[in-house]
Amino acid sequence: MNELEPEHLKSAGLKSTLPRLKVLDLFKNGQARHMSAEDVYQLLRDSGDNVGLATVYRVLTQFEQAGLLVRHNFEGGKSVFELNEGTHHDHIVCMQCGHVEEFYDSAIESRQKKIAAELGFEIHDHTLQIYGDCTKTKCPHRR
Amino acid sequence: MNELEPEHLKSAGLKSTLPRLKVLDLFKNGQARHMSAEDVYQLLRDSGDNVGLATVYRVLTQFEQAGLLVRHNFEGGKSVFELNEGTHHDHIVCMQCGHVEEFYDSAIESRQKKIAAELGFEIHDHTLQIYGDCTKTKCPHRR
DNA sequence: GTCGCAAACGATAATCATTCTCATTTGCAT
DNA sequence: ATGCAAATGAGAATGATTATCGTTTGCGAC
Ligand SMILES: [Mn+2]
Ligand SMILES: [Mn+2]
Ligand SMILES: [Zn+2]
Ligand SMILES: [Zn+2]
Numbered sequence: 514m515n516e517l518e519p520e521h522l523k524s525a526g527l528k529s530t531l532p533r534l535k536v537l538d539l540f541k542n543g544q545a546r547h548m549s550a551e552d553v554y555q556l557l558r559d560s561g562d563n564v565g566l567a568t569v570y571r572v573l574t575q576f577e578q579a580g581l582l583v584r585h586n587f588e589g590g591k592s593v594f595e596l597n598e599g600t601h602h603d604h605i606v607c608m609q610c611g612h613v614e615e616f617y618d619s620a621i622e623s624r625q626k627k628i629a630a631e632l633g634f635e636i637h638d639h640t641l642q643i644y645g646d647c648t649k650t651k652c653p654h655r656r
Numbered sequence: 657m658n659e660l661e662p663e664h665l666k667s668a669g670l671k672s673t674l675p676r677l678k679v680l681d682l683f684k685n686g687q688a689r690h691m692s693a694e695d696v697y698q699l700l701r702d703s704g705d706n707v708g709l710a711t712v713y714r715v716l717t718q719f720e721q722a723g724l725l726v727r728h729n730f731e732g733g734k735s736v737f738e739l740n741e742g743t744h745h746d747h748i749v750c751m752q753c754g755h756v757e758e759f760y761d762s763a764i765e766s767r768q769k770k771i772a773a774e775l776g777f778e779i780h781d782h783t784l785q786i787y788g789d790c791t792k793t794k795c796p797h798r799r
Numbered sequence: 800g801t802c803g804c805a806a807a808c809g810a811t812a813a814t815c816a817t818t819c820t821c822a823t824t825t826g827c828a829t
Numbered sequence: 830a831t832g833c834a835a836a837t838g839a840g841a842a843t844g845a846t847t848a849t850c851g852t853t854t855g856c857g858a859c
């Protein structure tokens with residue numbers, strides 16, 4: 514019973530189907546910001562929806578191409594997606610509990626540009642992930 | 657007919673077998689610095705050696721754990737290995753020809769430390785890759 | 800230099816994430 | 830309501846990597 518928003522799909526040139534609306538809703542109104550295809554599949558399944566895993570993969574890729582989602586390849590072999598909110602950021606991931614924090618550092622970004630220029634590259638993209646432990650003591654991210 | 661160096665393996669607690677010596681030799685005396693398991697397998701095969709692909713995977717992982725090699729996960733789904741020469745560096749990869757340049761930037765490294773500290777993380781590791789084109793004109797890395 | 804045996808190998812089956820195939824369903828314009 | 834291309838879902842296929850298991854080999858003890 515969540516708000517469905519077909520306008521985003523239409524404006525992305527995608528017809529508004531039930532699976533697409535549900536996946537988009539998960540990213541917009543769900544609790545987890547970074548989700549793998551399997552995560553999405555299980556969440557939809559748990560909420561009683563019958564979507565195929567192949568459809569989840571297809572839709573995630575389509576949303577990525579449409580600019581609605583961004584794909585990341587953290588360690589662990591599976592792609593992770595998040596809502597594209599326009600602004601770039603990088604990630605620091607806890608190797609104990611999997612918690613992810615986001616950050617943006619203009620000094621790092623500008624150094625990258627300078628390095629690429631010096632080496633004669635035109636940057637298309639970059640990925641920066643820091644892996645660590647979020648707090649030695651009580652890991653499951655204290656708050 | 658290359659120099660084989662069993663001492664590195666012994667000091668790493670690995671017994672000096674033929675496949676291990678050949679793989680290590682490829683990284684020490686071969687032409688490519690960054691190689692996937694399949695790359696290594698094909699190169700050994702081309703040079704007439706009969707090593708199993710499973711053995712290549714096993715040996716690469718063992719060398720990584722022994723600290724002889726470092727593993728990277730560039731885009732493309734396959735792990736890439738290189739000789740561990742003690743000093744950390746990051747990579748910029750050409751999306752046209754696959755050429756890889758290495759760089760180290762202390763400003764980026766120290767910003768990362770600061771960010772992790774601010775967010776309450778103890779850094780274990782990080783990966784930074786820049787993807788781009790090495791030169792619009794004649795890509796296959798001009799000299 | 801043999802022996803013995805655990806460690807390592809090689810071939811191949813299995814696993815995992817992801818993509819492909821294809822028969823069936825569905826969004827949506829007439 | 831009808832038609833049909835586009836989308837879906839179940840399951841097969843793929844590509845990278847790992848596990849299994851019978852055979853081979855490095856190497857220390859004799
Ligand atoms: Mn993020
Ligand atoms: Mn390198
Ligand atoms: Zn960044
Ligand atoms: Zn670095």
